[in-house]
Amino acid sequence: MGEGMRGRVAVVTGVSRxxxxxxxxxxxxxxxxxxxxxxxxxxxDAEQPWGADPTGTAGVLAELGGEGERLRHVAADFADPEAPAAVIDEAVRAFGHVDVLVANHARSSVQDLTQVTAAELDLCWAVNARASVLLTQAFAAQHDDDRPGGRVILFTSGQHLAPMARELPYAISKGAIHQMTLSLADALADRGITVNTVNPGPVDTGWADPELTRRVGRALPAGRWGTPEDVARLVCWLASDEAAWITGQVINSEGGFRRWVM
Known part of the structure; x- marks a missing residue:
């Protein structure tokens, strides 16, 4: 690969598997x-069906090259309203500044209308939506506008394209991220910071059971689910200088997902 991001500092949330x-x-x-x-x-992850990474955080970091001059790690629970600012502060302490924020984290939740609780609605809102706003706020507060390449990249899901009635707390909180994108982009546009959101579509990260994998695969023209690398290519392009003219967009990167086929 090239070195188009040399000199830039990025924060990526949700790097646990x-x-x-x-x-x-x-x-x-x-x-x-x-x-x-x-x-x-x-x-x-430990409380979800797919479980935490079997190698633990140490194994994840080791496969990224290990902590050092170019890689640092922080654990934080975004249910805590002070955690987003603490994560950005840690990056500033480690590297002096932050140019790119990728808010990839998410709390998954399977509750339909008969099961949904106020507590789960509040927790999904706090982790998924509120933390994305507060991360963006903390990022903007430390950003040096004389530096090029200010980027915020958020994540939503496909709730704006088809219903997700079995995952109401998750879908509602992800819908909030979709709706905040344009307003956050406008708030930061005059500072040269872009804000965009990615809907990655169905991505194989080990969470789906065999039946769901088969049904969704039938609705994808390529005959396969998306891969994490498919998403990473788009995100890194949005973080690059080549994407400087794009802001306020929700980008659906779903490989032609035909929901009506499922």
Whole structure:
């Protein structure tokens, strides 16, 4: 790969599993020459059906090259409203500044209308939506506008393209990220900072059971799910100088996903 991100510093949240999207993004940014602070919160994965990475945080960091001059790590629970600013502050302490924020983290939640609780709605809002706003706020507060390449990249899901009735807390909180994108972009446009959101579509990160894998695969023209590397290529392009003219967009990168086929 090239070194188009040399001299830039990125924060990537949600880097807790080697087969995850956050890991692929961090690895590509490192390959492109960036210095990267990765964030994780392994207890969330541990309580999910797919579980935490079997090698633990140490194994994830080792596969990224190990902590050192170009890679740092911080664990933080974004249910805590002070955690987003603390993550950005840690990156500034480590590297002096932050040029790129990739808010890839997410709390997954499977609750339909008969099951949904106020507590789960609040937690998904806090982790997925509120933390994305507060990370952007903290990023903007430390950003030196004389530096080129100010980028914020958020993540939504496909809730704006088709219903997600079995995952209401998750879908609603991700919908908030979709809706905040244009307003955050406008708030930062005069400072030369772009804000865009990615909907990566179905990505194989080990969470789907065999039946869902088969059904979704049937609706993807390429005959396969997306890979974390597919997402990483788009994110790293949005973080690059080549994407400087794009802001306020929600980009659907789904490989032609035909939901009506499922």
């Amino acid at each position: 080697r087969i995850g999207i956050g890991f692929a993004i961090a690895r590509r940014l490192l390959d492109e020459g960036a210095r990267v602070l990765v964030h994780s919160w392994a207890p969330h």
